[in-house]
Amino acid sequence: MAEDVDLDVLNDTLSFYIRTINLAVSRDLDECLEGLDVAKGTGKITTLLLVDSHPGIRPSLIAQLTMKDRSAMGRIVEHLVSHGLIRRETSAEDSRAQELYITESGAELATKVRDLVTRQSKDFFSFIPEDEQAQLMDILGRAYRRIVGLA
Amino acid sequence: MAEDVDLDVLNDTLSFYIRTINLAVSRDLDECLEGLDVAKGTGKITTLLLVDSHPGIRPSLIAQLTMKDRSAMGRIVEHLVSHGLIRRETSAEDSRAQELYITESGAELATKVRDLVTRQSKDFFSFIPEDEQAQLMDILGRAYRRIVGLA
């Protein structure tokens, strides 16, 4: 049945593939992270990892990197704080801004998540040959940096 | 500020790029399609186009191609039907199943959407060189077909 369905113009539409594959990876990732205080959305994972590796990082910067607006970011921070994974302080230099720091249990979780996330991605895309994965990462990486204003 | 932030392990995680870029394309696409009875989610667009080019196609097949479950699919079909874009009939061979057909206004919209969607994708990714876009499409296309069970 499905084998010979023609996808119309979507067959040549990059956004279609990005969007559908996103659905699949995200679902799979959610499964892997089930019950881990950090599920659904790149928001929480990215925030946790960035706070862990960049002590004092500000919500607004993470928002930019994850493409969230400030209110969405605020809710993510609130979530992580309320679960005791990160700590929130007002910046000394700019009292509008906050600085985020990891807690002990946050650091523990970060270690675990780092492992799970990279493994999940590798596993999920394992049917793509190594060299093509590298190509993908290279191109998408540049796209990401460009979109987000990192380069 | 943002220029020199290291993304931790996410820097080498394909799923991260897929997920964030997905956010960006989807938002951009939504803007392009604003007010068009078909916004948010690959679901409606794909359904409209597939029904247009495959008269009599079944919801369950579209569900497979768009990675939705039946309930999500049902709601999309319901939405399109209620907006007069497609028509729903019970299949003669299998009265459990339905066959979907495009309506006049649905066909009109499909034409418009086909154009908008392909252009949006091209524009959005225009900063990626042609040949790299082709590579991306090739790899992601195979990934998609594999995930969805098309090959």
Add this chain to the structure above:
DNA sequence: GCAGATAGTGGATAAATGCAACTATAATAT
């Protein structure tokens, strides 16, 4: 100081997602 930008908060609304129960019909096996 004043005007305008920026950081973060909070609320309300609108959608999408996933889950599970339920009907109806088909296909299979005994």
Add this chain to the structure above:
DNA sequence: ATATTATAGTTGCATTTATCCACTATCTGC
């Protein structure tokens, strides 16, 4: 033939996200 199991679709519900907007506080530059 009939009992079992699988499939197509519908519906309700609870959860989660997203988006938009208004609001406070603070900073920057004139």
